[in-house]
Amino acid sequence: MSFLSIQHVSHTYFTKKTAKTALSGISLDVEEGRFLSFLGPSGCGKTTLLSIIAGLLEPSSGEVLVEGRPIREAQEPMIGYMLQQDYLFPWKTIEENILLGLRILKKDNELSRRKTFKLLKEIGLEGTEKQYPKQLSGGMKQRIALVRTLAAEPKLLLLDEPFSALDFQTKLKLEDLVSATLKSFSKTAILVTHDIGEAIAMSDTIFLFSTNPGRIYKQIDVPEVLRNLTPFNARAHPEYSSLFQTVWKELENLEKQTPSY
Amino acid sequence: MKSKPHRIEQLHQQYIGSLLREKRIVRTYQFFIFAFFFALWELSSWLEWIDPLIFSSPSKIVELLISKIQDGSIFTHIGFTVFETILGFILGTLSGTLLAAFLWWSPLASKVLDPYLVILNAMPKVALGPILIVALGPGFTSIIAMGAIISVIITTIVVYTSFKEVDPNYIKVLKTFGASRYVCFKEAILPASFPTIISTLKVNVGLSWVGVIVGEFLVSQQGLGYLIIYGFQVFNFGLVLMSLLIIAIFATIMYQLVEYLERKIIKSSN
Structure with a gap:
């Protein structure tokens, strides 16, 4: 039995005049500790799929199972979600922000607090506890958001283009940091992105999505050599360039098949 | 070399001075409007330009x-x-x-x-x-x-x-x-x-x-x-x-x- 199993998930958005199918027949299985990427043009339903996996949205049909049980019936939340922006609460201090998940889950005890502050230290932002988000830079805030997400000890991490709003240098540094942090906790993660390089550098497996409706078009496994490198070093490896070319061509083929786009 | 920070200091003082001057001008005008209004009211009531019964003073x-x-x-x-x-x-x-x-x-x-x-x-x-x-x-x-x-x-x-x-x-x-x-x-x-x-x-x-x-x-x-x-x-x-x-x-x-x-x-x- 795989850790995460998505079975024949389809979703349709209804408005008064239209019924737009955002996702159609998505099925995939993920083993524990793997890093997946969903890559595709905007409007291919990647974010919709993440919301469904997170249990925030009920799919029109199909099921999402985590450890064999439907996600919406889970006793306690086991999903961590990171968004494009940090969405730290500006009126809370960093300390209040990172302990928020624990407080809501009623797991705010001495041990979990200590773990969270240790995480903050590991991520290099010790001493910011009493500051407000506004006093920190964009990259720092996104790191705090990572701490907030990990503090609740989710089993599955969903990353919805978390680096897209950052400048390139910060983005590269954060990719390395997130990758190393997730590896050390052996967390399962799904990254949604439209950045080919990011998908290759960070993940074990890449799923290419086509639009209208969103489907899995192709599954590409990232070679072992690249997986074992940090994202930054992976970008410099010769294998990276050749895989980039492959993915690029696949995306171009995909575009040809859907001339409406 | 030494005169440079001194120069910045001087400019900063000038800037603060100009802010203060502006504030003083605003306050002066505000005071004059206030004083003028009540003085005119008093005077016009006194000289019966307006009806003192209605507008008092x-x-x-x-x-x-x-x-x-x-x-x-x-x-x-x-x-x-x-x-x-x-x-x-x-x-x-x-x-x-x-x-x-x-x-x-x-x-x-x-x-x-x-x-x-x-x-x-x-x-x-x-x-x-x-x-x-x-x-x-x-x-x-x-x-x-x-x-x-x-x-x-x-x-x-x-x-x-x-x-x-x-x-x-x-x-x-x-x-x-x-x-x-x-x-x-x-x-x-x-x-x-x-x-x-x-x-x-x-x-x-x-x-x-x-x-x-x-x-x-x-x-x-x-x-x-x-x-x-x-x-x-x-x-x-x-x-x-x-x-x-x-x-x-x-x-x-x-x-x-x-x-x-x-x-x-x-x-x-x-």
Whole structure:
């Protein structure tokens, strides 16, 4: 039995005049500790799929199972979600922000607090506890958001283009940091992105999505050599360039098949 | 090399100096407008350019005020009106915010109640005065009700709109932690709307004064609104103008207090 199993998930958005199918027949299985990427043009339903996996949205049909049980019936939340922006609460201090998940889950005890502050230290932002988000830079805030997400000890991490709003240098540094942090906790993660390089550098497996409706078009496994490198070093490896070319061509083929786009 | 930081220091001093100069100019003009207005009023009343019976004069108003202070009666009137206004203001803002919370809580209720809110908002609330007096009795209860009712609907509409405009991604963050609707409200919706609530407070200060003064016109035996209507009835316009000036002073004080509160809250949230 795989850790995460998505079975024949389809979703349709209804408005008064239209019924737009955002996702159609998505099925995939993920083993524990793997890093997946969903890559595709905007409007291919990647974010919709993440919301469904997170249990925030009920799919029109199909099921999402985590450890064999439907996600919406889970006793306690086991999903961590990171968004494009940090969405730290500006009126809370960093300390209040990172302990928020624990407080809501009623797991705010001495041990979990200590773990969270240790995480903050590991991520290099010790001493910011009493500051407000506004006093920190964009990259720092996104790191705090990572701490907030990990503090609740989710089993599955969903990353919805978390680096897209950052400048390139910060983005590269954060990719390395997130990758190393997730590896050390052996967390399962799904990254949604439209950045080919990011998908290759960070993940074990890449799923290419086509639009209208969103489907899995192709599954590409990232070679072992690249997986074992940090994202930054992976970008410099010769294998990276050749895989980039492959993915690029696949995306171009995909575009040809859907001339409406 | 050494003269460079000195030069910057000098420029900085010049800049501070220019700011001070500007402030002094503004203050001077403000003072002159104030002095000119009252001087002209006094003079034109003295020379009977305007009818002194209707427009009185600053000196007569001050004289009247001193006599009212000496017999102590003015303090009861001021206390009465300020008390009613503060209570009406708090009640109106609080119940408006609670109503907004209810509408946010129940999307169905907000859809059902939408046209009623529009009608109630459009209606001039002071027209309800006579009904309130009959229903609540001709006492200070109905005056406070006037002060509250005049601001409650607009508060509801403005605060509810701000509740709806909170970035849904904050809710998403909370929901991934399994937060209930109540937790979402407490942690995200309400604090994110504090700046809006404070700015409605500023509007409500003015509205509550309107409500209370009109209420006192209708029923009261005490208060500044009563003094105005009494002065009008006995044709003592000095009394009317004096009450008006006192209202202006106290309304300004209340407004300044709310602004002070705003600075405090915005400071802590930013």
